[in-house]
Amino acid sequence: DAKTTQPTSMDCAEGRAANLPCNHSTISGNEYVYWYRQIHSQGPQYIIHGLKNNETNEMASLIITEDRKSSTLILPHATLRDTAVYYCIVRVEVYSSASKIIFGSGTRLSIRP
Amino acid sequence: IAGITQAPTSQILAAGRRMTLRCTQDMRHNAMYWYRQDLGLGLRLIHYSNTAGTTGKGEVPDGYSVSRANTDDFPLTLASAVPSQTSVYFCASSRLAGAVDTQYFGPGTRLTVL
Numbered sequence: 375d376a377k378t379t380q381p382t383s384m385d386c387a388e389g390r391a392a393n394l395p396c397n398h399s400t401i402s403g404n405e406y407v408y409w410y411r412q413i414h415s416q417g418p419q420y421i422i423h424g425l426k427n428n429e430t431n432e433m434a435s436l437i438i439t440e441d442r443k444s445s446t447l448i449l450p451h452a453t454l455r456d457t458a459v460y461y462c463i464v465r466v467e468v469y470s471s472a473s474k475i476i477f478g479s480g481t482r483l484s485i486r487p
Numbered sequence: 488i489a490g491i492t493q494a495p496t497s498q499i500l501a502a503g504r505r506m507t508l509r510c511t512q513d514m515r516h517n518a519m520y521w522y523r524q525d526l527g528l529g530l531r532l533i534h535y536s537n538t539a540g541t542t543g544k545g546e547v548p549d550g551y552s553v554s555r556a557n558t559d560d561f562p563l564t565l566a567s568a569v570p571s572q573t574s575v576y577f578c579a580s581s582r583l584a585g586a587v588d589t590q591y592f593g594p595g596t597r598l599t600v601l
Contacts, residue, residue, distance in 0.1 A: 417577050417592030418530065477530035
C-alpha cells in the first residue's frame with residue numbers, strides 16, 4: 375500500500391512552474407511527505423520533504439494542505455532537465471528496526487520546449 | 488567521495504544460477520536498502536538494514552537474501568535466480584534509520600534472468 379495517489383503523467387512548458395499534486399488522505403500525524411524524482415536510467419534523487427509547514431529549497435517548494443491530506447510539489451521554473459518521474463512518498467518516522475519506505479508509481483513529468 | 492557504488496552495472500544470468508549484487512557506500516551511513524524497479528510497478532523495497540548486523544524484510548523479499556557484516560557493504564543475493572527477478576536493482580543508504588533523513592541511491596544494476 376503506497377498510501378499516496380498521483381496523476382500518471384503531466385506536462386509543462388519550459389520556463390513555467392510545474393505543479394505536481396499528491397493525495398495522501400490516510401496520512402498519520404507523525405508521517406512525513408517526501409518527494410523524489412528519477413531521471414531516465416538513473417537512481418532516484420531526493421527533492422524535498424515536509425511534515426506540516428510549507429518547505430522550500432534550491433530545487434523546489436512543497437505545499438502541504440492544512441489537513442495534510444494532500445500536497446503539491448512546485449518546480450518554479452521548469453527546464454528540460456526536469457523531465458523525470460516524480461514520486462510522492464509518505465514515510466513513518468520511527469527509531470527502531472521497523473523502517474520501511476514505500477514508493478508508488480509516480481507522475482511522469484514531461485517538459486516541452 | 489563516491490557515495491554509493493553498485494556492481495555489476497548489468498548482468499545476464501541463466502535461471503537457477505546464484506548471483507550476488509554488490510553495494511558499497513563510503514558515507515558511513517547507518518541504514519541501507521535494496522529496491523527493485525519494474526515497468527509499471529515503480530520502486531519496491533526488497534530488504535533493508537537499519538544498522539550493521541541487522542536486516543529486515545521489505546515488500547518483496549522472497550527469493551532474495553541480504554547480509555550486513557559491516558557499515559559499508561550490503562550485498563543482495565539471489566540463491567537460485569528465476570526469470571521474474573529480471574529487473575533493475577537499486578541500492579540506497581541514509582545516515583539514520585527511520586528518522587527524517589534523505590536516502591541516497593546508487594546507479595543501479597540491470598539484471599536479466601533467462
